Amino acid sequence: MLLNQFLILGAVLFCIGVYGVLARKNAVMVLMSIELMLNAVNINMVAFGFQHEVVSGQVFALFIIAVAAAEVGVGLAIVLLLYRNQTSIDVEDFDLMKG
Amino acid sequence: MWMLENAFLIPLIPALSFAVILFFGKRFIGADRVHVIGITAVSLIWVLSLVAAFQWTQRVEHPSPDAIAQISADGHGDDHADDGDDHADDGDDHADDGDDHAGAAMDSESGHGGGHSSVLISPVVTTYSKWWSNGGVDFAVGTHVDGLTVLLLVVVASISLLVHIYSTEYVKGDRRYVHYYAFLSLFTAAMLFFVMAQNIVQLVVGWELVGVCSFGLIGHWWEEKPNTDAALKAFLTNRVGDIGLLVGMIVLWGTFGTFSIDGINAAISASPGTQHLALLVAACCLMAAVASKSGQFPLHTWLPDAMAGPTPVSALIHAATMVVAGVYMIARLYPVFYDGFSIGTSSINLMALIGGFTALMGAGLAFAQWDIKKVLAYSTVSQLGYMVMALGVGAWTAAIFHLFTHAFFKACLFLGAGSVSHAAHHTFDMRKMGGLKKFMPQTYWTFVIATLALSGIFPFAGFWSKDEILLGAKVGQQNGYPLMLIFGCAVAFMTAAYMTRVVWYTFHGEYRGHGHPHESPKVMTVPLWILAGMAVVGGAFNLPGPVLEPFGLEGLAHRVQTYAEPSVYLSGLGLSHPDPSLSMALIGLGLALSGIIVTYLYFWRKMGPHGLTERNKYAKAGYTFLENKYYLDYLYNDIIVASIKKPIANGANWFNQNVLDKAVNTAGESARDSGRWIYKWIDQGAIDGSVNAAARGADASGEGLRTIQSGKVQNYGQLLFGAAAVLAIVFVIVI
Amino acid sequence: MVAQNIAFGIISGIVVFSALRMVTTRNIVHSALFLVAVLAGLSGQYVLLAAEFVATTQVLVYIGAVMVLFLFGIMLTKAPIGKSMEMTGTQWPIAAGVALMLGAVILYSLIDQFGSDRLTEGGKIYRTADVGDEVFSTYIIPFEAISVLLLAALIGAIVLARKD
DSSP: OBHHHHHHHHHHHHHHHHHHHHHBOBHHHHHHHHHHHHHHHHHHHHHHHHHHTOSHHHHHHHHHHHHHHHHHHHHHHHHHHHHHHHSOOBGGGOOOOOO | OHHHHTTTHHHHHHHHHHHHHHHHIIIIIOGGGTHHHHHHHHHHHHHHHHHHHHHHHHHHHSOOTTTBOOOSSOOTTOOOOOOOOSSBOTTGGGTTSSHHHHHHHHHHHHHHOOOOOSSOBOOEEEEEEEEEEETTEEEEEEEEEOHHHHHHHHHHHHHHHHHHHHHHHHTTTOTTHHHHHHHHHHHHHHHHHHHTBSBHHHHHHHHHHHHHHHHHHHTTTTTSHHHHHHHHHHHHHHHHHHHHHHHHHHHHHHHHSOOBHHHHHHHHHHSTTTTHHHHHHHHHHHHHHHHHHTTOTTSTTHHHHGGGSOHHHHHIIIIISGGGHHHHHHHHTHHHHHHHTTTTTOSOOHHHHHHHHHHHHHHHHHTTOOBHHHHHHHHHHHHHHHHHHHHHTTOHHHHHHHHHHHHHHHHHHHHHHHHHHHHTTTOOBGGGOOOTTTTOHHHHHHHHHHHHHHHTOTTSHHHHHHHHHHHHHHHOSSSOOHHHHHHHHHHHHHHHHHHHHHHHHHHSSOOOSSSOOOOOOHHHHHHHHHHHHHHHHGGGGGOOHHHHGGGTOGGGTTHHHHHHSOOHHHHHHTOOOOOOOHHHHHHHHHHHHHHHHHHHHHHTSOOSOTTHHHHOHHHHHHHHHHHTGGGHHHIIIIIIIHHHHHHHHHHHHHIIIIIIIHHHHHHHHHHHHHHHHIIIIIOSSTTHHHHHHHHHHHHHHHHHHHHHOOOOHHHHHHHHHHHHHHHHHHHHHHO | OHHHHHHHHHHHHHHHHHHHHHHHOSOHHHHHHHHHHHHHHHHHHHHHTTOHHHHHHIIIIIIIIIHHHHHHHHHHTTOOOSOOTTSBOTTHHHHHHHHHHHHHHHHHHHHHHHTTOBOOSSOOOOOHHHHHHHHTTTTHHHHHHHHHHHHHHHHHHHHHHSOO
8 A cells, every 4th residue: 555545535635625614605514624624634644653653643643533523512612603693604694804 | 858858848738728728718617717727838838948948057067978069070971961860869960060160169269268168069959750751852840959949948938927827817807818828828839839940941830820829919809900900010021021031941941951950050160151142142031030020120110019919918929039039040040140141250240230220220219109018119129139239249148148138127017017007097108107106016116127127237137138248249259340339339328218218107207197096916916026036136147257256156157158058050150258348337337327317317307408309390300200110111001012002003904994905996996097098088999999898807806806805704714725725836846 | 455455445435425525515414424424434544554543533533423513513503404505605616726726736745755655564553552552651741631622622612502
């Protein structure tokens, strides 16, 4: 097996995730796309760990999973709050971030 | 030597007390009884620190072979890096720093003829298993106990104990009694942790911890806005200095590759002058930290405001212990400053200058204050400046000795002020006091004793320590510091004068307040008397030899010097001590006495130009200048902060309004205008259509640019990722 | 090695297909289910890389917990379930362009850098016990920090989402 197999798989998933974050309208789907990006990174971690025969790769993959879990929790809470205040979770409806 | 090796117990006990008070205080012990825990813990550490001090004196007087720093020339290769042993490694690890410089020390000593200790005792460094390791760098945790440490231990524990006892009455029935005692315990723990830090990382941790406690206690009554403001001011001013502290510590680590204080000091004193530039940078950075924590010019402005906290806290933190953290750090890392500022060879340097100037400035400010605590606060600023100046001129022992004596009489003054305020309806305004002598004789007499000690009147404690500082400034190491001597003498005179003013306004004349003042209860006066007693006899700990000779007690001379100084690295620098000088002592005493007499004549006998500040415009201008604290607060708040804060906000707004919007608008408009111009003037027939198209295109591009700032997260995300991709492409192509 | 390559190929195909469908489907619940497929596939890839504990955790945490959270999120925000024309924004061409540009540069760099590096064969395999040892010795402080982070996230999520 080539190292690049895994790295390219990760890269492709990452780009799909980027597309999802940028193109999807539903905030929950944006969050799901972020999960996709995080998983793409995880593949790289584990693949490089395997390549260099160190356990740190796996450990960091685990840490990333933990942080991702925290991120989803807070992210969904924020989405819920948005929904309650604006009755919409379409990210295109939110355009307050301008001067 | 058990206590020295297990010194970690000393900060641990108040830390536990903090936890117990905080978590169980209200529920299980009762909110009004939590002081029992605090007092028990602090009494315990008071005993332990006395034991530690005693064991240290034993170590100095009957040194075991492994305690003596060997002065033979072997084992140069030892780099003193901390190897994270699990056990006590006192002695051999740093036994060889003295080397060739010890000889130089002996030579210079004979030149001055002072009592330089000939036996060099290495500090007891205990390293526990490494704390954590990161990127191949090990961070150890441990204790570093030597004469300086035990001296600070005794000072902190004693004053903390007395303040704990005093507070039971002073803050009785306070709405946050539990919180108050918890913070007192935490502060004591943090300070003790700080003074026995084994490495500079611990030093930083302790430094920040005492800062947090100071913040919490200044803002103890946070319901009132000025108190929270003062707490924030103290905290933020200290943050300014902390940047210096961190940078300085990083420079030290980068230069010597070790965090161990012992290792750094030993490395410098083993080869002085080789790292001068790095040490100069480190010393300047650390000086900023000292300026913030120890209230040196120009970062002293938080200290007087810190008097918003409860008075016992002012006594403990803002007079006796925490504010000397900066002075302590200089003393602890003295080789860094000694080498960095060339203290031995120069006759003026940054540290001496800052210290001397602060001493003078603080004393000047103390004249124009009406709040008794603020007078004492400026007096503290001034005295801390004195200590820093002493360190700046190379008078290490004198500075430490002054730290020791000052802690007691300044705590006494503050607690005295607290007692006065307790009696006189919680005011600190001296204009509402006066004539309190007959109401509260105990407070009066202790206050007077402490005043005499602070003024430096023979034979009180302050006299001996101040005399040593003046002497140190006069003689210096290789050159004298004439400017510092002048500063010191002026401050001696001014100190006596402004303290006499305080005594006059507070205790003499007619009572100007309302109600009936009364003497404070015993639980407050007994600590006062103990502190006053220390203010009387504190000087005995470092009496010069000639004074004791007639009594046949020469052996007891220079106790502080004997016990605090004989650490290896100081002798590696070749520190020397000037001979005791009668003339210098007489000059210092004369200045202090004349300060008292002039003020006495002015107030008691109504002599001299009264009302000068009302009549003479120059005097009035000077008084206003002093009353406004040299306008430093205005400089910081209105000029520096405002000039930074407002332009940034305005600038961002202006940039947004004028540059971004206008660029988009003008791009569109000018293109449109030019299109119209062309349409109108050049050709309406042949190229009509293309001109129209161009104008429309420009219009559309203006509109397009406008839409970039859409406020939608996804658009920004597109720009972000797109820009990142473009940058990545550029990198790939270029590299 | 051939078997592993075949397995990699099949799983990768599923993963990439599911990922693409996930970001293009018009049904949000389908999207979530495609994400499950992606995560499960990645779990398989971890097994191929001899990372058994990560694979298990992936299934437990992601498929077990995070996906449930997502489904709850979809439910609570009353997103239109079923086909919806407007799940993709109007600016999707820009997004696609950005993603493609990013993908191109990453792929080019990867091929340029790691061209035909082979994975170490017969190297040391780290079992669950080894990972556990490492987490609780070298990485104990990050581990504790993560615990605190999770607690903070827990409290933060409750504070944000509760009604009052």
